[in-house]
Amino acid sequence: MFSTTPDPEIHLPTLRRKIVFLSGAHAGRSISLQVKSYRLGSDPACDIVLNDRTVSRQHLALDVREDRVLARDLGSRNGSFCERMRFTELEVRLGAIVRLGATELKIVPEDARDHVIPLSSDTRFGGLVGGSRKMREVFTLLERLAAGDADVLIQGETGTGKELCAEGIHTVSSRGKGSFSIVDLAGIAPSLVESELFGHVRGAFTGAQAERAGAFERADGGTVFLDEVGDLPLELQPRLLRVLERRQVKRVGANDYRTVNVRVVAATHRDLEAAVKEGRFREDLFHRLAVLRVTLPPLRERPEDIPLLVDAMLERMNRPPSALSEQTRALLEQYPWPGNVRELRNVVQRVVNLGEQALPEMSPMATPLAAPAGPDLELPFKEAKERIVEGFERDYLKNLLERCKGNISRAARESGIARIYVRKLLKKHGLHGHEKPE
Numbered sequence: 001m002f003s004t005t006p007d008p009e010i011h012l013p014t015l016r017r018k019i020v021f022l023s024g025a026h027a028g029r030s031i032s033l034q035v036k037s038y039r040l041g042s043d044p045a046c047d048i049v050l051n052d053r054t055v056s057r058q059h060l061a062l063d064v065r066e067d068r069v070l071a072r073d074l075g076s077r078n079g080s081f082c083e084r085m086r087f088t089e090l091e092v093r094l095g096a097i098v099r100l101g102a103t104e105l106k107i108v109p110e111d112a113r114d115h116v117i118p119l120s121s122d123t124r125f126g127g128l129v130g131g132s133r134k135m136r137e138v139f140t141l142l143e144r145l146a147a148g149d150a151d152v153l154i155q156g157e158t159g160t161g162k163e164l165c166a167e168g169i170h171t172v173s174s175r176g177k178g179s180f181s182i183v184d185l186a187g188i189a190p191s192l193v194e195s196e197l198f199g200h201v202r203g204a205f206t207g208a209q210a211e212r213a214g215a216f217e218r219a220d221g222g223t224v225f226l227d228e229v230g231d232l233p234l235e236l237q238p239r240l241l242r243v244l245e246r247r248q249v250k251r252v253g254a255n256d257y258r259t260v261n262v263r264v265v266a267a268t269h270r271d272l273e274a275a276v277k278e279g280r281f282r283e284d285l286f287h288r289l290a291v292l293r294v295t296l297p298p299l300r301e302r303p304e305d306i307p308l309l310v311d312a313m314l315e316r317m318n319r320p321p322s323a324l325s326e327q328t329r330a331l332l333e334q335y336p337w338p339g340n341v342r343e344l345r346n347v348v349q350r351v352v353n354l355g356e357q358a359l360p361e362m363s364p365m366a367t368p369l370a371a372p373a374g375p376d377l378e379l380p381f382k383e384a385k386e387r388i389v390e391g392f393e394r395d396y397l398k399n400l401l402e403r404c405k406g407n408i409s410r411a412a413r414e415s416g417i418a419r420i421y422v423r424k425l426l427k428k429h430g431l432h433g434h435e436k437p438e
């Protein structure tokens, strides 16, 4: 006979959690949580007393269990919100922001570092506009690091404002009066990148008829913005590392190094850590670049910025806020904006210039900026043609990418478009390809 021994009881260690207060009278403080129920409110009899006049006496119940935290609004006057949605009952995800009155808090693992970044009092940094918590945290970081002279890496999806951010850092810094030189590494043919960055001597290669300084030398005393640094060819990466570590450049074909006085701000929409793991980006260069990192959040994570952004865009176009109807504004606020602020700007410009009938279909499933079914014969010829071409380009590229599994070289071959132009078109339409070998 077989005897069965019961499985030993398995005890999973309980995840220890704490509340961190992000705003309100308790901002910066944290309270460890045990497995039990808590009442939060302004009543001194509550387990967690909130000194906030906008919080009800009995506002929220938190039921902390071994594996999850449940929250229940206790019929509060001003309501309880999680990630901007009002709720009566919900399971609170770790890290999600809960708001009661003017008090914002989140529940995080006990050992999470308390890094409550104070919110900037400003809703702008250089040309960047944003009033959301996420952007005001970014602004605090930018204000601090712009004052120094260290190199910076900016990460974020396409159209999130990486270039504006770099320009802002330059303008606010002590180099603000120096030059701001942009090198778009995704838009330069690989054979020209080296000379563009480091310059060349006469006769260094066919076509090098005169000596030329590279971007680092040209920006001496100022800032160099390396856009899409993740696209820098592997063989040139040690040379960038040398610039970052020693501020030295050697022109193509020259024997000697020249010293430059530049600040380097680099940006990428790629996951550079993944590129390092795949051997496409040098680890030493990544660590050197990533000492000061700023991540710009996608627009879908901060829809509360949309009204502010739209107003700023209208102002730039010399149009009053009333240039867009409430209905259009509401639609703009609901859309997930895969092309981020750039896409929002394109739509706002289009609607302001062509009228609200030019608003593309904005359902979450719709293709943004999809081509209209046929030419709008009421429009001036140039605009009607541009709209058709834009829609055609986007549809064509999406289809091409799908067919070529995102491979840019193959897409260039199959379409007969130069690779550099394919890259430019992808960027224009907020689409992504890759250069992985086929």
Ligand SMILES: Nc1ncnc2c1ncn2[C@@H]1O[C@H](COP(=O)(O)OP(=O)(O)OP(=O)(O)O)[C@@H](O)[C@H]1O
Residues within 6 Å of the ligand: 127, 128, 129, 130, 156, 157, 158, 159, 160, 161, 162, 163, 164, 165, 227, 269, 309, 312, 341, 342, 345, 427
């Ligand atoms: N926070 C913002 N406030 C105001 N304008 C913004 C903001 N973010 C982006 N924009 C606008 O959106 C457009 C795209 O911005 P930018 O070129 O800086 O994005 P990017 O992240 O560098 O894009 P890419 O990765 O495609 O190069 C610009 O017209 C810029 O002015």
